[in-house]
Amino acid sequence: MNAAAASTYPIVTRVWKSSIGRKLIVAITGLVLVLFLAGHLAGNLLVYVGREAFNDYAQFLHHFLHGAGVWIARIGLLVAVVFHVAATISLTRENRAARESYAHPATIQTTKSSKLMIWSGLTILAFVIFHLLHFTVRVSFPAERYVDHDKFGELRFDAWRMVIDGFSNPLVVLFYLIAMTLLCSHLSHGVQAMFQTLGLRSKKSAPMVNALSKGYAVLIYLGFISIPLAILIFKFGR
Template sequence: MNDSTRSCPSICRIWTSSIGRKMLVALTGIVLTLFLAGHLAGNLLVFVGREAFNDYAEFLHHMLHGAGVWIARILLLATLVIHVAATISLTRENRAARNAYEHKAVIQAKKSSLIMIWSGLTILAFIIFHLLHFTVRVSYNDVDFVDPLDPERFDAWRMVIVGFTNPLVVLFYIIAMSLLCSHLSHGVQSMFQTLGLRSKKTAGLLDKLSLGYAWLIWLGFVSIPVAILIFKFGR
């Protein structure tokens, strides 16, 4: 261990190690994966009805006297930044380590990297749009959502219904969720491998579990805008 490594804080040593960064990707991936499941469970309450969904939305915004939702947002944002930064760093490192004679592999890697870049940018654009659409509510400036069951609270259920009446919004949502779940199906497998839980005996089961989880998340999230747009749910 040299002097620079010895003087480097623990978090710095984790980041300068490829194994450390892989662990960061895996651990942050677990947090984001579990968040998706919890977020989906809450969103599916839209099918239960206005009262149940608005109760859920009110609980989130009043948790810990209103601070809970902001704490969760900050932690999720930090988790996402670490996950993306560590993934990009590992990708660059792996690309630099490839030998020049591996021509075919390099071409394939470039194609994969290009797909990942565009899918990543699409997902990032979706996250920004999703926050602007349903959190900041920039497109609802002229709409007053008042819960008819309780005039004192915001009608989040109606906001979701109105938000998904635009076919372009629904199309963008489906594309983004498809890209996200494609990443998820491979990401969950990688998490198991990084954490040492993947072996020859468990590989097949874990692959099916990862794919099944990704499909479950995709079907759950996509079912909401499709039901609202095509089947006129809530209208």
């Protein structure tokens, strides 16, 4: 294909056909998801402040931009996840095809690692679906059971109580802990790769980037798991 023909393709297609382009897609969408996790954790930690603060936060999210804000965020995150997963799978297949002619122990070990990543990724995906059904779609929490009055006497959904009740189930907490462990394992390596792809990781800065990646993963992990453990073990909110 000559340059003139290639230029007629939409820019998205040209980026996707390039392995560098797909690595950039993984890095940029990964950055979006990393920032989302930090913001999501900050909001979730309001559960410790109390029912009113947490419910005010939940109400703000659902009424931001007259209710459109939360859907814009959801659609944006969905697009980021789809492109992140699709680009990662495409790059993995491409790399695997390139290694097929090299049947040595390192290749076998890499294949085992890839299989482990696939299963851990599927577990995280299953958790995300479950988490959305559990707390966003609220299949287990009918609205009539969680109606609360705000400080002005108006009715609103008691999101704080829903979280307390949701994490009072040991099986839910166990699944949550497993998923968070796998997610933060991905984060520890993924953030380093993101810095590398974006050209922010050099030989000199590598130790700092590695420490930052692992530190971020640990903070996210401890922050998220502290909530279900506090509710289940220490009976927080009950």
